[in-house]
Amino acid sequence: MAAVKIKPDIYWVGAIDWAVRDFHGYITPNGTTYNNYLINDQQVTLVDAVKHDFASSTIENIKGIVDPSKIVNLVINHIEPDHASAIGSLMALMPNAVIYITERGRKGLERYTDTSGWTFKVVKTGDTLNTGSYNLLFLETPMLHWPDSMVTYVKEAKLLISQDAFGQHMATAARFDDEFLECASLFELEDAVWDYYANILMPFGQLVKAKIGEIVKAGLEIDMIAPDHGIIWRKDPGKIIKMYSDIAEGNADQRVVIIYDTMWHSTELMTIPIVQGIKDEGVDCKVIKLRASPTSVAIKEFWKARGCLIGTPTINNVMFPSVAEFLHHLGGLRPKNRMMGAFGSYGWGGGGVKEALESGRKMGLEMVEPGVQCVYKPSAEDETKCYEFGKDFARKVKEYQGKFA
Template identity: 40%
Template structure:
């Protein structure tokens, strides 16, 4: 893409990665972008860089506006490799002696990744840099989602460069949220559910801090996906997702199966939920990526997990998903377990133990059926779903 001027003298010079389909375990069906921003004033600043391998494209984008050698400083909001992988190459091209601004933890992390010869300049909360007619100020956002993270705020234009916050893994020619339309909210929800949910309490505090400070935003510019010309929309969504309250009457059935028995149970449980007014999503783990499942979990009241018993334990894909979900720490959820078994049947108990460790409410005892569920067994599954529906509505 060609650079886009998003405000006078402010350009998105980032690149699009159309073909990436796995972002360290997160499915990126539509690719992603690595956004970087050039501010041209009396002094010229580059905010963030791009993933290694895209550095030349970044330089070409910058070159359509100015000679890259005229850049006076680089600001690193976040040291993760998709934003800093090309830093050494870029610094070498624009001048290795030029200041590289970052947080205190940013200096620590960058110097571990790259040469200590770079001209690191540490910024604190509230520090300002004048570029001439434009002023940059900095907001520390530790653990959103790394300890080095910070925001950069362009005061005169009221533009927030928000690093990984408010992003989406979305590749497209559209530059702004109002151009993409409502479909972008799904990608924002998926991004939040799989990357930021763990930090929900910190996000709420950050939203409160920004509100108290009276900061106004015309545009929010994340490092992935489209930019928000309607910033209130995504801020409100983050506040809602972070509270993890007022979820819809919705249940996600996460399951896998060996010889179709647990699959039959899952569909019967789904019938029982649906017949009682619950929006239900049956999702078989070998057909759905775990990051897509977590997107559905985010705004669901209930997570119901089904597994056959294998080697006196749970199915490997179920163990993987539970580990993944545990790490993201969803709250205020109803949980339940079901599964088929041959001769021992431990899977249901193991799932319930894991859900209990995540502080899920378990209003209905787990359901297990030996071998293949007959009509009576399937009716038990539907009744199991009906009981869960009452708990969800209650």
């Protein structure tokens, strides 16, 4: 797509990746975008690069506005390859550009590419760059979500170029939220935000809250947020800031998600009365079968719900492999403010449910124990136990809602 003006003399010059479905192990069924921004001011300034596969796309977009050799400043907010691996191709066309980057960013970039001959200006929170009509303010955001990360605020444009924060993995012809909502639903957009946050930023909730607090305390006027992935927020940027604040606080829907796998359908059959018990207690419920669903979807649905029930058969006295893999992945994201229980079937030696519960305890989740198990295929008596288990868990989820206030 051609460059798109987002503010006077400020342009989106990025690329749309319609085809990507695996983003470092994170499934992206809707593709993604690699956003970067050109400020065509007295000092022509480029903010961020793109993934190396799309270097030609951003170069062509830049050429549609200005000769790349006239770019004198390159701001790198984040060195992850999806944002910075095209830097070599860009610097070949603008060899005199000064690179504005954090100290950790400079050191990290040297590990990815040959930076000899390039000029760096190391910046920290509070440093500025005047491009003529615009003043850029740099704010470090370490561990959101890499140590080098920062954001750039363009004061006169009231524009926050937010790097990975407030983004979504979503390829779309629309560049702005209001354009997107003309042909899609608000649910689809918000679901993409949940998906992105849960799979990338979940471990950094306290940092997200702190950085949003810094922006509020600094009194920055923001009427547009331009992330490095997905759509640009111009209709109501305050909405996405509020949404992030709520998610970072751990707020979630009064819902139960059942995440399970099954060997000979016995654990799967247990989900049916459990769901009915949850529903009869007046709580919404969603069911995810792991081998039929991307892990990233299961992670998202876990984070959207207050309570999670893990279903696993026992194999070799331990959890089913796909369940173990999911819980290992989830543990790395360090979830908080969630309830968890477990259920499952076994043959001659139970151990899967016990191990699943132990995983939840290690994460520090609010545990509902001991769970419910059946031997081989659930009997009518087992189904009754499962139904009551579902009702009891749903009641506890409702009681737990005060912790989300």
